[in-house]
Amino acid sequence: MNGSTLQKTAADCADELPGAQLEHPFGPDWEVYKVRGKVFMLMTEVPGRPVVILKADPGEAHALREQYSHITPGYHMNKRHWITLEGGEDVDKEMVEELVTDSYRLVVAQLPNAQQPVEPRTYGTGTRAAP
Incomplete structure (x- = not known):
């Protein structure tokens, strides 16, 4: 996947998330996606390379950086x-x-329960929370 496809795919996904909003607080070169005022994704170009910057669990972030050459520490x-995720064959x-x-x-999990637009432990995992 190339860099522009990467950013389009990430933006399309973010646009579908409940409560997600696109802002440009750092100018037109940065697309910042937030939920309830908290950043969960940024997109920009790092010397000519389109990148997507995402929050990740520290243990998982380390494993992803070890496994994939196109995943590096957050810019x-x-x-x-x-x-930071760059486009690439993997x-x-x-x-x-x-x-x-x-x-x-x-x-979302860090938001007060009353502000959470979804149940963060189960949203997007294919499982449902108990009633």
């Missing part, structure tokens, strides 16, 4: 909690959608 973000649509949804769920 201009906390390197332990954020990853990056596919399912991976992008999963990483975007995981980032969203991590941020």
